[in-house]
Amino acid sequence: QVQLVESGGGLVQAGGSLRLSCTASGRTFGNYVVGWFRQAPGKERAFVACILWSNTYYEDSMKGRFTMSMDNAKSTVYLQMNSLKPEDTAVYYCAATSTIGSSLRRTDAYNNWGQGTQVTVST
Numbered sequence: 001q002v003q004l005v006e007s008g009g010g011l012v013q014a015g016g017s018l019r020l021s022c023t024a025s026g027r028t029f030g031n032y033v034v035g036w037f038r039q040a041p042g043k044e045r046a047f048v049a050c051i052l053w054s055n056t057y058y059e060d061s062m063k064g065r066f067t068m069s070m071d072n073a074k075s076t077v078y079l080q081m082n083s084l085k086p087e088d089t090a091v092y093y094c095a096a097t098s099t100i101g102s103s104l105r106r107t108d109a110y111n112n113w114g115q116g117t118q119v120t121v122s123t
Contacts, residue, residue, distance in 0.1 A: 002027055002112050004094045009117030016121070017082045022094030022114055024075040032112075033097050033104060034077045036068060038090035039116075045093065047105040049079065057104070084121045091116040 003025035012018055022034070035050035049058045049068040056068050067080040077094065095110035102109045 002029070002032060002096050004096060004112055004114035006092065006094050006114040006117040009092060009119045011120045011122060012084055013122050014084060014086055016084050017080070018084065018119060020079040020081070020092055020094075020117060020119070022077045022079075024096070028072055028075045029070065029077070029096065031098060033100060033110075034070065035095045035104060035110060036077075036079045037093045037095060037107060038088075038119075039093070040087075040090040043090075045107050047107075048092070050104045051077065052100075052104060059105075081119070084119075086121045086123050089119060089121050091118050 004022055005025060006022045008020040033050060033052050036048040037045045038048050039045040047059050048062060049066060051068055051070050065083045070077045093116045094114040096112040097110045
């Protein structure tokens with residue numbers, strides 16, 4: 001098990017940028033797969049991006065705007081979000097798993113979750 005703590009959310013105007021951070025408590029990410037998900041009001045939690053063996057995968061609608069990266073020395077992953085739109089408003093969650101069972105775009109592939117950080121994009 002790994003404890004995850006997200007930070008960096010906030011209120012930003014459309015077109016602006018935010019960088020979210022997710023830090024693993026007490027250990028490095030090591031061989032964990034780490035992902036970002038988001039949940040907008042009234043909607044299901046949805047895949048944003050993940051890092052698997054130094055390769056990064058994105059939801060199609062976020063390619064070119066969002067960049068996920070990992071700093072193993074700091075046990076931290078980042079989600080740089082640019083050109084934000086009001087529809088990006090959601091609670092953003094960091095997730096991790098040490099095993100690969102189902103698709104990494106599914107929430108049930110992950111068994112470690114952070115508490116979430118709110119991102120609000122105003123018009």
